[in-house]
Amino acid sequence: MLRVEQLCKSFAGTTVVKKLSFEIxxxxxFGLLGPNGAGKTTTIKMLVGALAPDSGSITLHGQSMHESPEIRRKLGVAPQSLSLYENLTGRENLVFFAKLYGLKGQELKTRVDWALDLADLVSRQKDLVATYSGGMQRRLNFACAVVHNPDLILLDEPTVGVDPQSRDHLFRSIEKAKSEGKTILYTTHYMEEAERLCDRIAIMDEGSILAVDTVANLIAKHGGAATITGELEEELKAQLQNDALVWDDCQFRLTSHEPVKAIAELAGSGLPFKALNIKQANLESVFFSLTGRTLRDA
Amino acid sequence: MNIVTMALKDLKLLWRDKLGLFWSLVFPLIMALFFGSILGGNGGNQKGLKIIALDLDQSKGSKALLDHLESSDSVSLTMAKADQELGALRGAVLKGRYVAYVMIPKGYGGGNMFFQSDSDANLKVGIDPARRAEAGYLKGILAEGSMKRLTTQFQDPKDLRAQIKKQEQDIDSAEDLKDADKKELKSFMGSFDRLLDKVDFNSGSSTSTGMANPINFQIDSLTAPRTKPASAFEVSFPSAILWAILGTVASFTISLVKERKSGTLFRLYVAPQSIFHIVAGKALACLLACLFVSVVLTLIGTLAFGVRLQNLPGYVLALSSTSFCFVGMMMCLSVLGKTEESVAGSSWGIMLVMAMLGGGMVPLLAMPSWMLTLSHISPVKWGILALEGAIWRGFEMGDFLLPCAILISVGVVALMAGSFIFRKVAYS
Structure with a gap:
């Protein structure tokens, strides 16, 4: 549906997107997971035609995005910043953006009512957006992106600065769109969001895609072994005979591709552990494995 | 269609922006009233109505009338020489040196107080029919003066008896009256003469003459192209309209940056439309807002402060050209900075200089010649000139060509330059 090939973009001599290629x-x-400054938003801007790429191509249903503005009718975008008119009401915002996409008459009314319901803003539809909470504005931001029923929804860090309740509401809205067969491109630097919402994820850093695959495959390929951590009393340390253990005072760490078997062996020693935990590999480990940094450090 | 949708959205946002409305409408109105008042307001002719009078009668009655006219605080009376032609008086009014002329014909003072006719003894007033207020006021003063003269005559039995005697002589000599009618009229005059013996002229009860229409006017309509404002409001309102347009343009300039900063402009880029639609939508909204505030101010000026539109098609052309010019300027100014503060600061700074040079602060009428020459570089000057042309400068349609062509040219260049830079900024 969406094909991106060899996309490049530089600002003042600094290349922020380097030969980016993927297909959805x-x-x-599809998720773009990477730290702030990885080039995710620049990529989104190029995808929607708001920024001209230096080189490369973007096609939707085989049509070039830049040569055919009409193709943008099939796109819905929720930008990272709250792109709403604060001095218009929630309903007025939705009506305005829906009209830009050619909706009118009964279809316009139906879609706006649907979007208000989706954003759980029916009771506040006549209030100015300036009076909304941050979470409500985020939900409206998403509703404005989908009010015209697009095929492809691009969500650029849609949960930034959102309270847990609104975040959960947004997740459910996205999952609903997904269940309705919509194609979704989701950028985030939260691995939990990517794991929950995305079928495939591209790990992005410094303008490049480092790996693309399903969550399970990424972890399997790049996540490395699971980590087992534990703690023993000082006088019992000598009774635990295992060369693979790395000790730090009374605490130890062990990496293993078969963590369940390893922990069973430790438990079989009969020693009274003060703590014994398994930490499975996740996207954080994948990112660490690929970049040498954690997502939070990046 | 999207252009109209975007324009309506911007107009709605402007309407809800109270501060923006203040700068677009309230502030210019305050300016108009303030400068209109300190420059003379409705008393644009501070020395009163400038009247020139020609007294061909040179009678006691005519002198009394002229004294009455001169005693009025609102009238500045100039006496024409007795041998002056009526044509000279008409010319003086047509050239705007006087608001009106008053000619007192021969026989006015000794006129028939009982039987008035449409004779040459009627006062003649020459005035522009458009000056309805001044004409009405002048006629009121003249009627008052004439009534005063009649009252004085009725209170003076000697004067009245002389009038009765003159009437009897006129009746005797009248060739078109039958003898029976002459007899009846002379009988009436005799009865009136006897009545005077019984009346107490000191009681003041006889001030009412009971005569209808004691004075007739012959109005000489003198329509001439005006080259001077009738009041200071005709100078302050065109300036205020320019201030209103500048205020509106400033609001839209800032709104464009606000959209860029808030991300709504990004949504507009993403929607299925070209940059041209976005620019056109903004420009249309700005143009409509400029026209709206200008028309509102014009209506206030016309209905409440006596500002008169001499040339309505010229006014429409002037207003459209001025608004278009500043819509183009809006596009240019909106790309001057990246933040609201920088754009607001730089656009107001530029517009203030344009207003200062162009007659927004010092009226073009009062500018020294060097400043008037310098003002040519400011579009504000051409806007004010065109509006004044439609209001009081007496512009023919051909006279609008130069200022309107300059305004439209500046508008086109600014709009193209602004749109080009806007497009570059949008895609970088």
């Missing part, structure tokens, strides 16, 4: 199939939920 219809109905797929």
């Amino acid at each position: 199939g219809a109905g797929e939920s």
Whole structure:
């Protein structure tokens, strides 16, 4: 459905997107996971035609995004910043953006009512957006992106600065869109969000994609072994005979590709551990494995 | 269609922006009233109505009338020489040196107080029919003066008896009256003469003459192209309209940066439309807002402060050209900075200089010649000139060509330059 090939973009001599290539199939939920400054928003801006790439191509249903503005009718975008008119009401915002996409008459009314319901803002639809909470504005920001029923929804860090309740509401809205067969491109620097919402994930750093695959495959390929941590009394340390253990005072760490078997062996020693934990590999480990940094450090 | 949708959205946002409305409408109105008042207001002719009078009668009655006219605080009376032609008086009024002329014909003072006719003894007033207020006021003063003269005559039995005697002589000599009618009229005059013996002229009860229409006027309509404002409001309102347009343009300039900063402009880029639609939508909204505030101010000026539109098509052309010019300026100014503060500061700074040079602060009428020459570089000057042309400068349609062509040219260049830079900024 969406094909991106060899996309490049530089600002004042600094290359922020380097030969980016990926493909998203219809109905797929695709994530761009990377730290701030990885080039995710610049990529989104190029995808929607708001920024001209230095080189490379973007096609949607085989049509070039830059040569055919009409193709943008199939796109819905929720920008990272709250892109709303604060001195218009929630309903007026939705009506305005829906009209820009050619909706009118009964269809306009139906879609706006649907979007208000989706954003759980029916009771506040006549209030100015300036009076909304941050979470409500985020929900409206998302509703404005989908009010015209687009095929492809691009969500650029849609949960930034959102309270847990609104975040959960947004997740459910996105999952609903996904279940309706919409194609979703989701950028985030929160691995939990990417793991929950995305079928495939591209790990992005410094303008490049480092790896693309499903969550399970990424972890399997790049996540490394699981980590087992534990703690023993000082006088019992000598009774635990295992060369693979790395000790730090009374605490130890052990890496293993078969963590369940390893922990069973430790438990079988009969020693009274003060603590014994398994930490499975996750996207954080994948990112660490690929970049040598954690997502939070980056 | 999207252009109209975007324009309506911007107009709605402007309407809800109370501070923006203040700068677009309230502040210019305050300016108009303030400068209109300190420059003379409705008393643009501070020395009163400038009247020139020609007294061909040179009678006691005519002198009394002229004294009455001169005693009025609102009238500045100039006496024409007795041998002056009526044409000279008409010319003086047509050239705007006087608001009106008053000619007192021969026989006015000794006129028939009982039987008035449409004779040459009627006062003649020459005035521009458009000056309805001044004409009405002048006629009121003249009627008052004439009534005063009649009252004085009725209170003076000697004067009245002389009038009765003159009437009897006129009746005797009248060739078109039958003898029976002459007899009846002379009988009436005799009865009136006897009545005077019984009346107490000191009681003041006889001030009412009971005569209808004691004075007739012959109005000489003198329509001439005006080259001077009738009041200071005709100078202050065109300036205020320019201030209103500048205020509106400033609001839109800032709104464009606000959209860029808030991200709504990004949504507009993403929607299925070209940059041209976005620019056109903004420009249309700005143009409509400029026209709206200008028309509101014009209506206030016309209905409440006596500002008169001499040339309505010229006014429409002037207003459209001025608004278009500043819509173009809005596009240019909106790309001067990246933040609201920088754009607001730089656009107001530029517009203030344009207003200072162009007659927004010092009226073009009062500018020294060097400043008037310098003012050519400011579009504000051409806007004010065109509006004044439609209001009081007496512009023919051809006279609008130069200022309107300059305004439209500046508008086109500014709009193209602004749109080009806007497009560059949008895609960088």
